[in-house]
Amino acid sequence: xxxxxxxxxxxxxxxxxxxxxxxxxxxxxxxxxxxxxxxxxxxxxxxxxxxxxxxxxxxxxxxxxxxxxxxxxxxxxxxxxxxxxxxxxxxxxxxxxxxxxxxxxxxxxxxxxxxxxxxxxxxxxxxxxxxxxxxxxxxxxxxxxxxxxxxxxxxxxxxxxxxxxxxxxxxxxxxxxxxxxxxxxxxxxxxxxxxxxxxxxxxxxxxxxxxxxxxxxxxxxxxxxxxxxxxxxxxxxxxxxxxxxxxxxxxxxxxxxxxxxxxxxxxxxxxxxxxxxxxxxxxxxxxx
Numbered sequence: 001x002x003x004x005x006x007x008x009x010x011x012x013x014x015x016x017x018x019x020x021x022x023x024x025x026x027x028x029x030x031x032x033x034x035x036x037x038x039x040x041x042x043x044x045x046x047x048x049x050x051x052x053x054x055x056x057x058x059x060x061x062x063x064x065x066x067x068x069x070x071x072x073x074x075x076x077x078x079x080x081x082x083x084x085x086x087x088x089x090x091x092x093x094x095x096x097x098x099x100x101x102x103x104x105x106x107x108x109x110x111x112x113x114x115x116x117x118x119x120x121x122x123x124x125x126x127x128x129x130x131x132x133x134x135x136x137x138x139x140x141x142x143x144x145x146x147x148x149x150x151x152x153x154x155x156x157x158x159x160x161x162x163x164x165x166x167x168x169x170x171x172x173x174x175x176x177x178x179x180x181x182x183x184x185x186x187x188x189x190x191x192x193x194x195x196x197x198x199x200x201x202x203x204x205x206x207x208x209x210x211x212x213x214x215x216x217x218x219x220x221x222x223x224x225x226x227x228x229x230x231x232x233x234x235x236x237x238x239x240x241x242x243x244x245x246x247x248x249x250x251x252x253x254x255x256x257x258x259x260x261x262x263x264x265x266x267x268x269x270x271x272x273x274x275x276x277x278x279x280x281x282x283x284x285x286x287x288x
Contacts, residue, residue: 056148057116060108060253066096066118073097077119080133081140084222090144093117097124103239106256107139108148115143126239127232134229135236138219138258145218147211148256208255209273216278220285230282233259237275 021044029035071078077095085092093107093115103123109115117139119132127135142148220226236259245254245261254261260272 054110057109057114060106060256061096061116061118063253064098064100064106064118064120066098069095069097074119074124076129076132077124077136080129080136081117084133084137084140088140088144088222090140091115093140093143095119097121100245102243102245102261103127103236104257104259104261105135105139106253106258107142108253108256109143110148111146112143115148117143122239122243123236126235130225130228131232131235133223134219134225134232135258137223138215138229141215141218141222142211142256145211145214147215212273213278213281216282217285220282226282226285227288230279230286233275233279233282 025040069077074095074097077097081095082092091112093109093112094117096116096118098118098120100120101122102120103126105117105119105123107115107117117136119135123135124132216229220229223229240259240261257272259275
């Protein structure tokens with residue numbers, strides 16, 4: 001099972017996020033003359049990350065309205081996940097189904113022993129059992145590669161940085177007149193307030209994309225059928241485009257899903273790699 005240097009990627013991502021958060025705190029400390037702000041911002045980011053990580057499964061499942069299912073309620077899903085978990089030599093996660101009609105799936109939880117895999121009702125209707133097996137293999141590898149830790153924490157810290165950046169920008173704009181003789185640089189404050197959230201977003205998205213590629217590859221190796229996942233991704237792309245989630249719903253879970261739930265967003269600011277690139281890589285694995 002490939003590690004894809006996940007430990008290095010995780011350390012780089014979290015280090016960059018915490019560094020950006022500390023930088024905002026340091027700038028405010030310089031502007032106010034008090035080092036307390038830097039430590040408050042760093043502590044706030046760490047606490048937020050911990051809470052998000054510990055409760056990531058509850059938050060994601062609640063947002064999607066997911067409900068737990070038994071082997072009798074979802075026999076195909078249960079059979080596939082049980083078989084693949086045994087093959088990987090890993091614990092079997094809890095299984096949930098979301099009433100969403102959009103075809104999608106995601107994994108969540110703080111570690112392989114406390115994880116959940118959720119499929120929407122839409123994906124269970126759309127895909128064949130072979131294609132569903134490919135999708136569930138992908139999601140299981142997110143769990144076993146411990147991608148959930150990184151995505152949960154990075155999402156939380158990125159949100160904190162964005163919120164604090166906006167707050168800092170507005171406070172700098174309204175208080176700059178009172179700080180002209182304090183050595184503060186209002187323009188620099190505004191630039192930092194804009195640049196820090198942007199940098200956090202780029203770091204988060206770059207690592208999220210590599211982890212999607214890694215889960216595609218490892219999931220295909222687990223199932224032994226790269227073309228099944230390629231076929232599923234092709235059908236999911238058209239299925240999501242026909243039934244995208246509203247822009248303000250699913251934001252907490254969107255980066256965890258196998259397909260971008262908001263439709264055909266294909267640019268630098270999408271957490272998901274382009275579907276055609278993912279399909280191409282899977283077909284190369286199969287020798288096409």
